[in-house]
Amino acid sequence: MRPRSPLPPLLAALVPLFSLGDVLLAAPPSEPPEAIVCRGTSAEGFSYEWGGECWCASGCAPDLTSCQPGVCTPNPGYSGCPNCTHTGTYGADCSGFVSKAWQVPEPYALNACDVSRYTASSFTADHAYWDVVPMTELQPADAAASQTHVVLIIDYEDPYGEHEVVEAKGCVYGIIRQSRSFSSSFSGARRKYLTSCVCSDGDQEVESCGDCGSKTRTCENDCLWSAWSACQGPDPTGADATCAPEGGEGVCAEGQMLCVAGWLTCQPGIPSTEICDGLDNDCDGVVDNGTPSNLGEGYPCTGDCGEGLSRCVGGELVCATDAGATCDATDPTDATDPADPGGGKLFGGCACQGSSDRSTPPLAPGLLLLLSLLAVRLLRRRTGPGASSRHQ
Amino acid sequence: MSKQARHLAAGLVGALLCLLPALGPAAASPADPLPEPWLFLPWDTEVGRVRGDESDSEGPKSFALKPDGGVLILDQANLRVIDLDDRGDLVRHVPLPAATFDDVEQLGGETLLVLDRLAARTLLVMDMQGSPLVDVALEGRGIPRAGSVTALLPRSDGVWLEVAHRYSVKVLDHDLEPCTRQIVLGRPMERGFALRGAKDGRGGVTVQRAMRNDRGAAPGITLYGDDPIRRLVWLDEDALGRVYAVLHEAVFADTSPFRVRREAYRLVVMDQTLGLLAQSESPWVLTTYDQRVEVRVGADGLLWQMAFTDDGVLLLRWDWRTP
Known part of the structure; x- marks a missing residue:
C-alpha cells in the first residue's frame, strides 16, 4: 500500500501569497464545472485503493480497457480499509478521487499515480483552492465532505433533496455513481477558479429522454445552466395509443400507451370496485363478482x-x-x-x-x-x- | 447481548424519552404518541458497521416489516439479514452472498428481496432460508443507472423500483417473474394510486396522491415545518390509504462552515384526501453512518424508524392507530 502524501493545508493556503513555481503547487485550471464532472464520471468502475488517486479516462467515460481496475479485499476479520489489500495499479480512495477530479493541489494527469493529494477532512474548511458552502446550495462539481469521507456532486438535488454523486465509497464498492443523502456531519465545498459563466440569457438546451419526450435547461442569471427539467413528451396517438398490458385481467387488460418520465409505458386500466356492468372492474378475472x-x-x-x-x-x-x-x-x-x-x-x-x-x-x-x-x-x-x- | 439486555436497553431509552422536553416550538400535541422503543442492538456484537477512513461509513442500510409483526434488518456488513419475530427475538440469520446490498424488503413473510444497486446491480429474490429464487438485472428500460434507484417497493401487482425519486419501474410481476417494464410517476401504492413528493424550493414539501399516471391536476398539499425542510425522508401509505410523510427539518449557521444548529424529523400523517390527521417529531436523524432506509410504514399504520446511536441500532415505532 502506498503512503498518502497530502499537501499540508497550511502550505497550500500560502500558495496565493508566495510563488512556489509553475509545476509545484500550480493553481487548479480555470474551467467550467462540467469539466470537473467529466473527470469525476470517468472514474466510475475503478477500484477503491486506500491512498490511491489514479485512473484512466476516455473523454468523460472510464477507460477500463487500457487501465485494468485493481481489486480491493478487506483483510480477514475486517470490513474495510485501511485493513485491506489492493492489487493492481489503478484505483483511488475518496479524497484521492476528489483531489484528482478537482485538480488540486496540482493539475496532475488522471493516470498519474503516487502524486500529492488532500485528505477528506481538508475539504471541510475554507482553503486557498476552495470555499466551504452550505449543504443547501450544492451544485454540480461541488464536494460534500465529512471528517472521514468526501464525494463529488454531479447534479442538482432531486425532488426529495438527494444528490447524484460519484464517490470512492469503500473497499467492497470501488468508485461508484449513485443517488445519496447526507447527514449534517457533511459540509459543502466549492472549488475556486471555475469559469464564472458558461451560458448567456436566452440560451436553452434540449436533450432527448429514454424513448420519448425531452428535457430542457435554461441559462439562469446570464451565467449558469439551471437543473434539467423533468422529462416530458406527448402520449402516442392513433393506433399506437392502445396496448395490452402483460397479465392484465378485466379492465386492466385494456391499456393505454403513455409517455411517462421519458419512457413509453403501457398503462393498464385502473382497477375499481366491482359493480354490475358486465365488466371485470376489479381485475380479478371474474365479471360482476363484487359484494x-x-x-x-x-x-x-x-x-x-x-x-x-x-x-x-x-x-x-x-x-x-x-x-x-x-x-x-x-x-x-x-x-x-x-x-x-x-x-x-x-x-x-x-x-x-x-x-x-x-x-x-x-x-x-x-x-x-x-x-x-x-x-x-x-x-x-x-x-x-x-x-x-x-x-x- | 442477551435478549433481556436488549429489551432493557430499549426500555432505558424509552424512560429517557419520557423526560425529553417538547421537541421544538411546534412539538407534538398531547394526543400525538411518543415513540415507543422496540429494540436496541449494540454495534459490533449484534449488528455490523463499517467505520470509514478516507471512505464512507455505514450501518445497517435498511430494514423491513414482516406481516407477523416481526422485523428484518439488513446487516450487510456481516453478510446477513437479521430476522426477528414480533417480540424482537431472533428467528434466524439469512446469509447474503455479498456485503454490497443496500435495501431489503419482503413479500408475505415468505420471500425476501435484497437490492444491490452499486456492485452487482441486481435485485435478488430469495426464500427466507437464503436460497436464491430470481436474480434481476436492474439496468434496462426505465433504469439507465442502477445507482439512481431510490426505493424498493413491493406491491400486490409486482415489485417496483423508484428512480431518482421521480418515477418507478415495475421489474417483477405479481408472480415474481421478470415482466415488461411499466413506468409510473412517483411511488405506486395499492388500489391503483400513486404518491408524488417534491421539495417546493421554498422550504416546504408538496405531496400529491392520485391515480397512477393520472394526467389531470392531482390533489396535493404543501407541508411546512418549523424549520426549512432539507429532505423528504420517506413517503408511503398504510392499508387504509392514510399517507405518511417524514421530513428532515434543519437550520444551518449563516457563516462558514455552516454547521447545523438544529434538526429533527417531522412525522406527518394524512388521510386519503391529504387532510392532516396527526404529527410528531423524532430527534433521531441520519448520522455519519450511511443508511438507505430509515423509516417504514406498516400496513397496520405503525410507523417505524431505525435510528443509529453512538452505541448501536435503535428501532422505534409510533402508533397512531385508533385504540
Whole structure:
C-alpha cells in the first residue's frame, strides 16, 4: 500500500501569497464545472485503493480497457480499509478521487499515480483552492465532505433533496455513481477558479429522454445552466395509443400507451370496485363478482314475474323471484344466465332462482325497511289512485 | 447481548424519552404518541458497521416489516439479514452472498428481496432460508443507472423500483417473474394510486396522491415545518390509504462552515384526501453512518424508524392507530 502524501493545508493556503513555481503547487485550471464532472464520471468502475488517486479516462467515460481496475479485499476479520489489500495499479480512495477530479493541489494527469493529494477532512474548511458552502446550495462539481469521507456532486438535488454523486465509497464498492443523502456531519465545498459563466440569457438546451419526450435547461442569471427539467413528451396517438398490458385481467387488460418520465409505458386500466356492468372492474378475472351491496343485489323489487330481489345478471340488475316461482311456465327461451351458468333462467327481466349458489345478501334492517317502503310506494304509484293523490 | 439486555436497553431509552422536553416550538400535541422503543442492538456484537477512513461509513442500510409483526434488518456488513419475530427475538440469520446490498424488503413473510444497486446491480429474490429464487438485472428500460434507484417497493401487482425519486419501474410481476417494464410517476401504492413528493424550493414539501399516471391536476398539499425542510425522508401509505410523510427539518449557521444548529424529523400523517390527521417529531436523524432506509410504514399504520446511536441500532415505532 502506498503512503498518502497530502499537501499540508497550511502550505497550500500560502500558495496565493508566495510563488512556489509553475509545476509545484500550480493553481487548479480555470474551467467550467462540467469539466470537473467529466473527470469525476470517468472514474466510475475503478477500484477503491486506500491512498490511491489514479485512473484512466476516455473523454468523460472510464477507460477500463487500457487501465485494468485493481481489486480491493478487506483483510480477514475486517470490513474495510485501511485493513485491506489492493492489487493492481489503478484505483483511488475518496479524497484521492476528489483531489484528482478537482485538480488540486496540482493539475496532475488522471493516470498519474503516487502524486500529492488532500485528505477528506481538508475539504471541510475554507482553503486557498476552495470555499466551504452550505449543504443547501450544492451544485454540480461541488464536494460534500465529512471528517472521514468526501464525494463529488454531479447534479442538482432531486425532488426529495438527494444528490447524484460519484464517490470512492469503500473497499467492497470501488468508485461508484449513485443517488445519496447526507447527514449534517457533511459540509459543502466549492472549488475556486471555475469559469464564472458558461451560458448567456436566452440560451436553452434540449436533450432527448429514454424513448420519448425531452428535457430542457435554461441559462439562469446570464451565467449558469439551471437543473434539467423533468422529462416530458406527448402520449402516442392513433393506433399506437392502445396496448395490452402483460397479465392484465378485466379492465386492466385494456391499456393505454403513455409517455411517462421519458419512457413509453403501457398503462393498464385502473382497477375499481366491482359493480354490475358486465365488466371485470376489479381485475380479478371474474365479471360482476363484487359484494352484493356494491353490485346492487338483494334489494326488494317487483318485476314482470312478481315480487323478488334485485340481482346482477348479464351485466344488468334484474328483479329475480324465488326459486322457479313463475318462470317455468312462461320462459320461452330457456336461456341460462351467462354470469351464473348454474343459476336461474332468464325471461323478460325475470330471473328464476334455480340451483344457484348465490345467496341473498344480509341487509341491515333499517336499509331493508327503507327499501320496502320505497317498493310499496312505487307499487302504489303504478296501481292505485292513492299514490298520485298523495303527490298532488 | 442477551435478549433481556436488549429489551432493557430499549426500555432505558424509552424512560429517557419520557423526560425529553417538547421537541421544538411546534412539538407534538398531547394526543400525538411518543415513540415507543422496540429494540436496541449494540454495534459490533449484534449488528455490523463499517467505520470509514478516507471512505464512507455505514450501518445497517435498511430494514423491513414482516406481516407477523416481526422485523428484518439488513446487516450487510456481516453478510446477513437479521430476522426477528414480533417480540424482537431472533428467528434466524439469512446469509447474503455479498456485503454490497443496500435495501431489503419482503413479500408475505415468505420471500425476501435484497437490492444491490452499486456492485452487482441486481435485485435478488430469495426464500427466507437464503436460497436464491430470481436474480434481476436492474439496468434496462426505465433504469439507465442502477445507482439512481431510490426505493424498493413491493406491491400486490409486482415489485417496483423508484428512480431518482421521480418515477418507478415495475421489474417483477405479481408472480415474481421478470415482466415488461411499466413506468409510473412517483411511488405506486395499492388500489391503483400513486404518491408524488417534491421539495417546493421554498422550504416546504408538496405531496400529491392520485391515480397512477393520472394526467389531470392531482390533489396535493404543501407541508411546512418549523424549520426549512432539507429532505423528504420517506413517503408511503398504510392499508387504509392514510399517507405518511417524514421530513428532515434543519437550520444551518449563516457563516462558514455552516454547521447545523438544529434538526429533527417531522412525522406527518394524512388521510386519503391529504387532510392532516396527526404529527410528531423524532430527534433521531441520519448520522455519519450511511443508511438507505430509515423509516417504514406498516400496513397496520405503525410507523417505524431505525435510528443509529453512538452505541448501536435503535428501532422505534409510533402508533397512531385508533385504540
